[in-house]
Amino acid sequence: MTKMFAVILALALGAAVANFAQAQDGKIAAYWGQNGNEGPLDKVCASDNYEIILLSFLNEFGNFQRPMLNLAGHCDPYSHGCTVLSGQIKSCQSSGVKVLLSLGGGDSPGRLVSDADAADLAKRLWASFLGGDSSDRPLGDAVLDGIDLDVESGATPELYAGLVRHLRSIAGSSKVLVSAAPQCPFPDANLGSAVQTPGLFDFIFVQFYNNPPCAYVDGDDGKLLDSWKQWSSSIPSAKIYLGLPASPSAAGSGFLPAHVATSSVLPEIKSSHNYGGVMLWSVFYDQQESYSESIQSSV
Numbered sequence: 001m002t003k004m005f006a007v008i009l010a011l012a013l014g015a016a017v018a019n020f021a022q023a024q025d026g027k028i029a030a031y032w033g034q035n036g037n038e039g040p041l042d043k044v045c046a047s048d049n050y051e052i053i054l055l056s057f058l059n060e061f062g063n064f065q066r067p068m069l070n071l072a073g074h075c076d077p078y079s080h081g082c083t084v085l086s087g088q089i090k091s092c093q094s095s096g097v098k099v100l101l102s103l104g105g106g107d108s109p110g111r112l113v114s115d116a117d118a119a120d121l122a123k124r125l126w127a128s129f130l131g132g133d134s135s136d137r138p139l140g141d142a143v144l145d146g147i148d149l150d151v152e153s154g155a156t157p158e159l160y161a162g163l164v165r166h167l168r169s170i171a172g173s174s175k176v177l178v179s180a181a182p183q184c185p186f187p188d189a190n191l192g193s194a195v196q197t198p199g200l201f202d203f204i205f206v207q208f209y210n211n212p213p214c215a216y217v218d219g220d221d222g223k224l225l226d227s228w229k230q231w232s233s234s235i236p237s238a239k240i241y242l243g244l245p246a247s248p249s250a251a252g253s254g255f256l257p258a259h260v261a262t263s264s265v266l267p268e269i270k271s272s273h274n275y276g277g278v279m280l281w282s283v284f285y286d287q288q289e290s291y292s293e294s295i296q297s298s299v
Contacts (some may be wrong), residue, residue: 025299026275026276026299027277027278028049028051028277028278028292029051029241029278029279030049030052030054030279030281030283030286030292031053031056031279031280031282032053032282032284033055033056033057034056034071034072034284035284036072036074037073037284038282040088041074041089041091041099042088042091042092044092045092045095046095050097050292051096051097051277053097053099053100054148054150054179055099055102056105056150057069057071057105057150058070058104058110059103059105059107060108060110061103062111062112062113062117062121063113064117066124067121067125069082070105082138083137085140085142087142089142090142098146100144100146101125101129101139101146101148102181103151104149105152106152112155112160113159115162117159118159118160118162119166122170125167126167126170126171129143130143130147130167130176131171131176145176146176146177146178146202147167147176147177147178148179148180148181149178149180149181149194151190152183155190155191157190160191160194161197164178168200177203179202179204180201180203180204180205182206182207183206184208184211184214184215184224185211185214185227186227186230187234195235195238196234196235198237201237202238203239203241203276204231204235204238205279206227206231206240206243207243208224208227208228209244209245209253209254211253212254216256217253221256221264221265224256224265225269228269228272232272232274232275237274238274238276239275240275241276241277242266242277242279243278243279244281246280246282246289247285247286247289250282251281258289258295261298262294278292278295
């Protein structure tokens with residue numbers, strides 16, 4: 001091999017690697033649990049449309065109370081009816097789908113009141129939903145892959161950072177995934193300093209909807225792309241997801257048509273080093289629009 005040929009080959013390989021890095025494949029995450037018409041969890045996972053499912057929601061928590069689920073239309077946690085989901089969760093996991101429990105939601109009364117409260121909640125989450133041991137496991141013996149924080153009002157970010165630290169300390173060497181779903185105005189009013197803490201979160205599902213100043217509005221994707229760049233550069237240690245409503249009726253504003261997502265938005269954001277994929281609200285709305293199927297090859 002001549003020296004010149006070796007140089008040319010090295011440059012070509014370098015360009016190929018660079019192009020591969022720029023064309024990262026992402027994942028699709030979606031929230032499930034707030035509409036009984038979206039169907040059983042195991043069938044949703046079997047659709048192959050999603051790599052991450054976020055069970056929504058654990059809406060009552062904090063102030064040292066027993067956390068309570070609200071999986072509207074699917075099961076009754078007060079009669080231990082949600083243990084039926086245990087086998088479905090395991091089925092999802094056996095097919096490679098990660099299943100996380102989302103805390104909060106738009107109407108959640110849940111609040112952390114102190115660091116001691118955050119430590120108490122971390123213990124309860126570990127014992128009741130993750131790798132711990134408890135007689136009170138609302139979802140049966142299935143071990144979830146992690147938790148998601150969809151805290152949309154009245155939060156103290158430092159307490160949620162403390163919650164994650166306490167949970168990771170309890171988990172030790174056990175792998176627990178932790179995600180958050182902040183609103184796109186930066187920094188998020190409820191989770192701002194928490195999600196900006198290096199190493200705390202694995203995924204950040206930024207909600208680019210119901211926020212016209214930083215979401216897609218009336219054919220203009222410029223504000224969305226500018227906001228994406230701010231999130232991506234400000235939180236380099238976590239995978240950032242483009243959070244979207246899966247149909248026009250899924251949110252008050254911010255619906256990004258699939259053809260716009262695939263032709264202009266996704267090609268632009270996939271060059272970010274910490275691009276993770278797309279988050280959808282929700283499985284039910286996605287089924288109405290077939291949104292995930294329309295964008296899947298471009299994510």
